[in-house]
Structures are given as structure tokens and as C-alpha cells.
Amino acid sequence: MGIHPTAYVHTDADVHPSAEIGPHVVIDGPVRIGAGCRIGPSAVILGHTEIGSGTSIHSHAVLGDIPQDRKYDGEVTYCRIGSGCIIREGATIHRACLPGEATIVGNRCYLMTNSHVAHDCVLEDEVILVSGALLGGHVQVGRQAIISGNTGIHQFVRIGEMAMIGAVAMIGQDIPPFAMTNRRGEIAGLNSIGLMRAGTPSADRQELKVLFRMIYRSGMSLRRAVELANDLATTDTGRRFVDFFDAGSLRGIRKSNHSGTSDQRKAVA
Known part of the structure; x- marks a missing residue:
């Protein structure tokens, strides 16, 4: 299809010849669109936004608009989206707030309808945001994590790799991997x-169960439990789990409210 005659493409934009640009699309600024991308009707792509090859952007998505942060004063910032992503209708991704920085969405991510990625977020590969999921500024999401529908993530929170966040949740502290x-x-x-x-x-997986129970079900303080878990973690997966607690946190790491109900204990098994 190439570029539809009703689309607007800025002269500074770099659109690969194999990309398909649908009707009424707006590409405004030094946007870079990779090979095989498909941009659906009425999508808007602004500023210093880069989109990797094979990414599909559906109608009315808005990528690279200015951050919703009062400190932003027109500095050059970036929005970088990887290859093979799917960005559905009405999803929004804002560019970074801090000069020279970027909001980053990794490869093969799936952002469903009306999801939002705020300024300076970093999503690693294969993250899924279900419809209505909202990420505040500077949120970090590890690879293959899933944020369920209508869930809000507070700014500066870290979501560990392969974590699964329940629907309609409010997440104000870091959630560890797995x-x-x-x-x-x-x-x-x-x-x-x-x-x-x-x-x-x-x-x-067996080691993860031991480490998880020590940190979240032993009744020890989080600090003491993590110290002991550090001595027990020998597998690569176990080390990544424990290292998350040692990496530093601006919001704190979510603790267990109690030693665990029978249903929660079943969830660990």
C-alpha cells in the first residue's frame, strides 16, 4: 500500500519503503519507521520516535507525544520502540522528560487497547500490557511480564521479569521477578x-519456591530473609530473583501482608 494519499508525513521523517502508512496517519517530526511496519488509520507518531521493523500500530494510537510532566520544557527527548511489537487501538506512549533520555519499549511487546506508557518508562522484550493498563513515569518492566487490564503502576515502580500483575490492581511498590x-x-x-x-x-523452579517461601512466608524481616536467600541461590533463575531485592528501590519492595493463606500457599506450589 505504501503511504496513503491522505496521510501526512513530515519531510524530516525517515519511512522505510516497505512500510505501510494508512489513511489520515500523522507522522510529524524526525520520526524513523523501520521495514515492514504497518501504521493503521489515524495513528499519530511525533517527535524523535524510532520504530523497529515489523511493528504493527493500530488506529488512533499516539506515539512520541510530549510527556505529562510540568518540568518538561521542550528539550529533545526520545521514544524508541523495538521490532515485532503490536500496539493496539488508542494506546499511548510518551517520549522521555529528561534531556537526551528515551522512553523504551523492547522487542515483541504487545500493548493492548488504551494502555499507556508514560515518559521515561523502560519495557524489556515481550512485555504485555492488557487493555487499560497504565504505567506512570520511570516505571521499569522486566521481560515477559504481564500487566493485566485496568491496572495502574505508580511512577518509579519496578516490575520484575515474568511477573504477572492481577487485573484492576493498584501497584505502588516493586514486584519481584516471577x-x-x-x-x-x-x-x-x-x-x-x-x-x-x-x-x-x-x-x-524448585529453588525459586524455596527462596520465595523464605522471603515471603517465613515471618522474618525482608532484610534478614534476603540475606539468607543470597546464600541459598545457586541457579541462574534463583540469582535473578534474589538480585532484584539488592538492586535498590525508590518505592520499596512489596511485602506479604501475612504469612500466607492456604490459597496463597497453593499458588506457590
Whole structure:
């Protein structure tokens, strides 16, 4: 299809010849669009936005608009989207607020309808945002994490890799890798099904259970439990889990409210 005659493409934009630009699309500024991208009707792409090859952007998505931050004063900032992503209708991704910085969406991410990625967020590869998921500024999301529908993530929160965040939740603190939360944002167990589907070795999964129980079900302080877990973690997966707690946090790491109900204990198994 090439570029539809009703689309507006700025003279500074770099659109690969194999990209398809639909009707009434607006591409305004030094935008770069990679090979095989498909931009749906009435999508808007602004500023210093870069889109990797094979990414599909559906109608009325808005990418690279200015950040919703009063400190922003027109500085040059970036929005970088990887290859093979799917960005559905009405999704929004804002460019960074800090000069020279970028909002980053990794490869093969799936942003469903009306999801929002605020300024300076970093999403690693294969993240899924379900419809209505909202990320505040500077949120970090690890690879293969899933943020369920209508869930809000507070600014500066970290979501660990392969974490699964329950629907309609309000997340105000960091969620460790491989964990699941319920709709109240409480740690409910390990994402055991996700770990198995990802081909995580059985030994790694068994060690994760031990580490998880020590940190979230032992009744010890978080600091003491993490110290002991550091001595026990030997697998690559276990080390990534424990290292998350040592990496530093601006918002704090979500703790368990209690030692665990029978339902929560089943979730760990």
C-alpha cells in the first residue's frame, strides 16, 4: 500500500519503503519507521520516535507525544520502540522528560487497547500490557511480564521479569521477578505456569519456591530473609530473583501482608 494519499508525513521523517502508512496517519517530526511496519488509520507518531521493523500500530494510537510532566520544557527527548511489537487501538506512549533520555519499549511487546506508557518508562522484550493498563513515569518492566487490564503502576515502580500483575490492581511498590499479585496488589505466589511455559528448568523452579517461601512466608524481616536467600541461590533463575531485592528501590519492595493463606500457599506450589 505504501503511504496513503491522505496521510501526512513530515519531510524530516525517515519511512522505510516497505512500510505501510494508512489513511489520515500523522507522522510529524524526525520520526524513523523501520521495514515492514504497518501504521493503521489515524495513528499519530511525533517527535524523535524510532520504530523497529515489523511493528504493527493500530488506529488512533499516539506515539512520541510530549510527556505529562510540568518540568518538561521542550528539550529533545526520545521514544524508541523495538521490532515485532503490536500496539493496539488508542494506546499511548510518551517520549522521555529528561534531556537526551528515551522512553523504551523492547522487542515483541504487545500493548493492548488504551494502555499507556508514560515518559521515561523502560519495557524489556515481550512485555504485555492488557487493555487499560497504565504505567506512570520511570516505571521499569522486566521481560515477559504481564500487566493485566485496568491496572495502574505508580511512577518509579519496578516490575520484575515474568511477573504477572492481577487485573484492576493498584501497584505502588516493586514486584519481584516471577511473582503474581492479586487485584489488591498483594503478592499471591509464584507465576508457576508462566515459568513452565517459558521452559524454566525444574531445578530452577524448585529453588525459586524455596527462596520465595523464605522471603515471603517465613515471618522474618525482608532484610534478614534476603540475606539468607543470597546464600541459598545457586541457579541462574534463583540469582535473578534474589538480585532484584539488592538492586535498590525508590518505592520499596512489596511485602506479604501475612504469612500466607492456604490459597496463597497453593499458588506457590
